[in-house]
Structures are given as C-alpha cells and as structure tokens.
Amino acid sequence: MPFRASVLTLYPEMFPGPLGVSLAGEGLRKGLWSLDTHQIRDHGIGRHRNVDDNPAGGGAGMVLRCDVLAAAIDAAVPADDMRPRLLMSPRGRRLDQGLVREWVAGEGVVIVCGRFEGVDERVIEGRDLTEISVGDYILSGGEMAALLLLDACVRLIPGVMGKELSGQDESFENGLLEYPHYTRPREWEGRGLPEALLSGDHARIARWRREQAETITRKRRPDLIGKV
Numbered sequence: 001m002p003f004r005a006s007v008l009t010l011y012p013e014m015f016p017g018p019l020g021v022s023l024a025g026e027g028l029r030k031g032l033w034s035l036d037t038h039q040i041r042d043h044g045i046g047r048h049r050n051v052d053d054n055p056a057g058g059g060a061g062m063v064l065r066c067d068v069l070a071a072a073i074d075a076a077v078p079a080d081d082m083r084p085r086l087l088m089s090p091r092g093r094r095l096d097q098g099l100v101r102e103w104v105a106g107e108g109v110v111i112v113c114g115r116f117e118g119v120d121e122r123v124i125e126g127r128d129l130t131e132i133s134v135g136d137y138i139l140s141g142g143e144m145a146a147l148l149l150l151d152a153c154v155r156l157i158p159g160v161m162g163k164e165l166s167g168q169d170e171s172f173e174n175g176l177l178e179y180p181h182y183t184r185p186r187e188w189e190g191r192g193l194p195e196a197l198l199s200g201d202h203a204r205i206a207r208w209r210r211e212q213a214e215t216i217t218r219k220r221r222p223d224l225i226g227k228v
C-alpha cells in the first residue's frame with residue numbers, strides 16, 4: 001500500500017499546495033503516495049459551526065475544542081487505522097530524519113493541524129496524538145509544519161525522486177552534514193575547484209568528502225557527532 005497522508009485542518013485549500021508541483025506532485029498524480037484532507041469545521045457546533053472557544057481559566061486567544069476535533073478525527077480515521085496520529089505542535093518532539101524514515105517505512109501518517117492558541121489538552125490524550133514540532137519558533141498554524149513534514153517523507157518514497165535521490169550522502173543520513181558541492185565552470189571569479197575533485201582518483205575524492213563532512217559537522221553541529 002502506498003504512503004497515505006490524511007490531514008485534518010481548518011484550511012484544506014492549503015493542500016497539496018507546494019506538494020502538488022515538481023517531483024512530489026508527479027508522485028501524487030502517479031499514485032506513489034496519496035493525500036486526503038478533512039475539514040475540521042464540518043464537525044463544528046451549531047449553525048455557525050464553531051470549532052473554538054475561550055480558554056478555561058481565562059487568558060488571550062482561543063482554543064480548539066476537544067469534542068469537535070475528536071469528532072473530526074473519528075470521522076476521518078477508522079479505529080483500526082494503525083498509522084501514527086500526529087499533532088503539529090511547538091511543544092512536540094523535534095522532527096528529524098530518523099522519524100521521517102520510520103514513517104515512510106509504514107503506511108503513512110494522520111496529521112492534525114492546530115490553530116489559535118492550540119488544542120484542548122484532553123483530545124491529545126483521548127485520541128492518542130503524538131506532538132511533533134518543526135523547530136523552536138511559532139507558526140500561525142500547523143498547516144505549513146504539516147507540508148514540511150510531508151515533503152520530507154514524500155521525497156523518500158521509492159520512485160518519487162528517481163535517480164535524483166543521492167540517498168546515502170545526504171546531510172543526516174550518515175550522522176554528518178554534507179560535504180560541499182561544486183559544478184561548472186571550472187573557474188569562477190577567481191575561485192577554482194578543490195584539487196581532490198579534479199584528480200579522478202575515486203578513493204581520494206571519497207576521502208576528501210568524508211573529511212570535509214566531518215570538519216563542517218564539528219564546526220556547525222557538534223551535537224550530531226557520535227549520534228549515529
């Protein structure tokens with residue numbers, strides 16, 4: 001079964017958005033992955049289909065109601081659906097390549113996009129949602145975060161990237177940041193190419209790239225060293 005993404009949102013028109021173009025878009029049209037969106041407001045309360053209310057205890061902003069969100073989840077996701085249920089949230093576990101790889105190996109993901117101040121805590125517990133963050137900053141809603149998460153997944157689906165996927169060399173795939181790339185022209189504004197890359201000696205080139213990757217990782221992201 002191809003990777004299936006189900007997204008619950010107040011703004012389904014934001015999907016597939018950027019994932020509808022380029023290789024992800026082609027993959028979607030070819031059926032290499034699929035996307036269904038579910039309007040949370042369809043489960044809103046009353047004539048105005050209200051989805052949010054004032055925070056209990058007072059304070060600024062609005063909170064997505066747990067009953068509304070739970071009804072939307074129950075309608076979109078059958079009880080025997082084994083896909084992880086993710087809630088985009090700045091409080092969540094930080095998204096990384098390891099998580100992405102794990103999800104791509106499975107059947108797909110269900111993603112709940114928050115808005116306003118966030119969602120009523122009880123639905124996180126009651127529907128077993130796993131909070132995922134895309135970084136230490138605040139977005140206005142979970143949709144952009146969901147698109148980002150899905151982009152990282154979709155490019156790993158077999159067939160989506162074709163031979164453009166350089167795979168193993170990519171940053172994070174081997175616990176290191178990637179070495180620097182170069183292409184034509186051979187000289188530009190007085191800058192040449194690193195000697196090793198012109199040598200034609202594959203072992204030397206591999207060694208040079210490894211050294212560069214290690215140096216850059218030590219300098220920029222020492223926290224990654226020894227992680228894989």
Ligand code: SAH
Nearest residue numbers: 088089114117118133134138139141142145
């Ligand atoms: N009051 C919240 C922020 C709400 S932002 C707090 O301080 O934690 C509104 C919604 O945007 C959130 O419910 C979440 O779904 C999404 N969002 C914002 N920043 C995010 C991030 N860094 N990662 C993932 N989702 C995020």
